[in-house]
Amino acid sequence: MRHNDLRLTYLFHKVNDAYFEGQKKIKGIFWAEENVINETRHPRKQLWAQCLVDWRGIRIHRCLKNKAPDYVLKHLIHHELLHLHLDYHTQRFIILERKFRQYKKADLWLDRHVHLLRQAR
Numbered sequence: 001m002r003h004n005d006l007r008l009t010y011l012f013h014k015v016n017d018a019y020f021e022g023q024k025k026i027k028g029i030f031w032a033e034e035n036v037i038n039e040t041r042h043p044r045k046q047l048w049a050q051c052l053v054d055w056r057g058i059r060i061h062r063c064l065k066n067k068a069p070d071y072v073l074k075h076l077i078h079h080e081l082l083h084l085h086l087d088y089h090t091q092r093f094i095i096l097e098r099k100f101r102q103y104k105k106a107d108l109w110l111d112r113h114v115h116l117l118r119q120a121r
């Protein structure tokens with residue numbers, strides 16, 4: 001059984017309220033148990049997190065658990081919540097993604113911490 005994480009659940013609600021008027025519904029959000037999330041759809045981003053559309057859940061790579069600040073996790077949650085209704089990184093998706101207020105800062109943080117993913121392999 002997947003265990004919903006308290007901190008991630010809290011951050012999900014913050015993002016849902018701030019950007020989606022509390023309308024996004026998910027069944028769960030948790031740290032990925034696997035070392036590496038395999039997803040070919042959009043390789044770079046999906047290494048950090050994944051939206052499980054059929055199950056309506058979000059998983060976030062566990063290498064971020066004790067490292068990433070809240071704004072980085074919120075950026076990933078915001079991104080994955082967009083995927084509940086938008087499959088691909090279309091122009092529209094990118095415009096919506098950048099509505100996240102700390103988008104640039106969060107994206108930069110992830111770029112600077114790619115080693116966390118490599119170490120977790």
Ligand SMILES: [Zn+2]
Nearest residue numbers: 042045079083
């Ligand atoms: Zn994506």
